[in-house]
Amino acid sequence: MTRNIPSLIILFCIVLLVQVFGLSYIRVFNVTPDAVTIFIALAGVTLSQRASTTFGFAAGIVLGIFSENTGMVMGWIMLSRTVEGFIAGFFNIPENSHATTKQKNRRIYNAIIISGLLSGFIVSAVYNPLGFSPLIRIVVLGLLKTLLTVILAFLANIVILKKSLLD
Amino acid sequence: MEVDKLRKYFSFFIKHNTFLLFLLYCGISALFIRLQGQDTLNTLRSGCIEISSFLSDKATGVSEFFRMSEENGRLMKINATLVSRVISLESAVTESRNREKVLADTTIDASRYIMAKVVGRKFSDRENMLLIDAGRNRGIRPNMTVLSPEGLVGRVTYVSAHYSKVMPLIHHEFKVIVTSGVTNTMGILSWSGGREDIAQLEHIPISSPVKLNEQISTSDFSTFSVSGIPVGRIISLRPDKLFYTVEVKLGVDFSRLTHVLVTPLKIEPEKIQLLQSTGETAVEEIK
Numbered sequence: 001m002t003r004n005i006p007s008l009i010i011l012f013c014i015v016l017l018v019q020v021f022g023l024s025y026i027r028v029f030n031v032t033p034d035a036v037t038i039f040i041a042l043a044g045v046t047l048s049q050r051a052s053t054t055f056g057f058a059a060g061i062v063l064g065i066f067s068e069n070t071g072m073v074m075g076w077i078m079l080s081r082t083v084e085g086f087i088a089g090f091f092n093i094p095e096n097s098h099a100t101t102k103q104k105n106r107r108i109y110n111a112i113i114i115s116g117l118l119s120g121f122i123v124s125a126v127y128n129p130l131g132f133s134p135l136i137r138i139v140v141l142g143l144l145k146t147l148l149t150v151i152l153a154f155l156a157n158i159v160i161l162k163k164s165l166l167d
Numbered sequence: 168m169e170v171d172k173l174r175k176y177f178s179f180f181i182k183h184n185t186f187l188l189f190l191l192y193c194g195i196s197a198l199f200i201r202l203q204g205q206d207t208l209n210t211l212r213s214g215c216i217e218i219s220s221f222l223s224d225k226a227t228g229v230s231e232f233f234r235m236s237e238e239n240g241r242l243m244k245i246n247a248t249l250v251s252r253v254i255s256l257e258s259a260v261t262e263s264r265n266r267e268k269v270l271a272d273t274t275i276d277a278s279r280y281i282m283a284k285v286v287g288r289k290f291s292d293r294e295n296m297l298l299i300d301a302g303r304n305r306g307i308r309p310n311m312t313v314l315s316p317e318g319l320v321g322r323v324t325y326v327s328a329h330y331s332k333v334m335p336l337i338h339h340e341f342k343v344i345v346t347s348g349v350t351n352t353m354g355i356l357s358w359s360g361g362r363e364d365i366a367q368l369e370h371i372p373i374s375s376p377v378k379l380n381e382q383i384s385t386s387d388f389s390t391f392s393v394s395g396i397p398v399g400r401i402i403s404l405r406p407d408k409l410f411y412t413v414e415v416k417l418g419v420d421f422s423r424l425t426h427v428l429v430t431p432l433k434i435e436p437e438k439i440q441l442l443q444s445t446g447e448t449a450v451e452e453i454k
Contacts, residue, residue: 021222049185050184050188053188054188060196074203075197075199075200076196078192078196079193079197082192086189089185
């Protein structure tokens with residue numbers, strides 16, 4: 001993955017726009033696949049924990065602004081995304097590592113699953129638009145969101161990321 | 168000592184900078200959580216909704232741009248449907264209006280007549296023909312008189328099951344005995360071509376008291392037409408050697424004829440037979 005900061009920021013903005021104006025229309029029980037989680041996990045694995053935490057925080061602000069209930073959940077979205085970035089950072093592979101693409105892939109998927117689940121749990125715990133019981137909204141919907149995100153990551157890996165990870 | 172303390176702080180910050188950054192971000196997030204639902208965030212919320220709506224609008228605009236071609240096709244289809252409906256409704260309204268116009272004429276008792284619509288016409292300077300949408304099935308028979316509230320139109324010459332052919336007054340073979348309204352002068356009305364609103368009145372002797380602007384209507388002497396149907400008025404009266412050359416302005420405007428009435432057949436076979444057997448020339452052609 002490229003280390004060019006302006007390119008990363010542009011890519012980050014594109015991912016946010018895709019998430020807000022594209023993927024947010026794909027809903028299963030009010031749950032959408034999360035391209036931002038994939039980006040943050042990727043940043044955590046290939047860049048650094050500090051970078052992924054910062055991207056997570058910035059993503060939280062933007063997604064909070066564009067959320068349907070800005071005033072009520074913005075802070076929680078910011079917190080969950082910051083946690084997400086911070087957790088993803090633990091899966092970081094140092095630059096001088098000789099990890100194979102397969103190992104990198106595995107790390108990315110792990111980062112997506114763990115950070116995505118934690119982030120999902122935080123938001124699901126405080127935000128309940130469909131009036132589900134806590135068990136359903138925290139566990140079932142959290143797992144559903146992670147599953148959708150992993151599927152999206154798998155597709156993205158086939159289409160885009162394979163080449164980037166080889167860099 | 169002071170320098171050592173500062174160095175300790177710096178090394179702590181450098182060592183744990185990511186964690187401290189994380190705490191800072193969490194702190195800011197916690198601040199926002201604390202402010203949730205308060206007036207401070209309400210302003211931000213309305214601003215966010217504005218921005219979100221604006222961007223959504225733009226995003227929708229872009230997708231609409233790409234769907235414009237499809238949308239145009241859809242609108243064209245709708246337009247075509249609406250235009251056909253409008254044409255159909257306008258046609259129905261016009262027809263209804265024309266029917267009402269014929270029925271509203273108080274000088275004619277329309278209940279005795281068969282109403283028909285003119286569905287075809289052929290006009291030339293010599294031979295004209297009308298086609299109406301009533302035929303044998305509706306009781307139309309040859310030689311029935313066709314009229315409109317404005318006056319005599321012609322007579323039925325050929326009948327099929329659903330349509331009838333009408334020889335109009337402006338046909339060079341058409342002749343009808345008419346009488347003038349004031350002086351009761353009789354003559355034979357015919358049309359010799361040319362203008363479709365002018366016909367000629369024949370066999371009016373010089374001695375006749377006929378006058379200009381006299382109304383002309385059908386006579387009881389007619390073998391096919393009932394008497395009293397208005398035909399037109401005299402507009403030109405020129406004396407010749409023995410007879411007048413009389414021009415009659417016809418009451419019916421054939422160019423605007425849409426609906427007509429067909430009168431019941433006047434059955435006078437005995438009269439016709441008598442006229443023919445005594446060698447008299449039947450001035451009105453019986454088909």
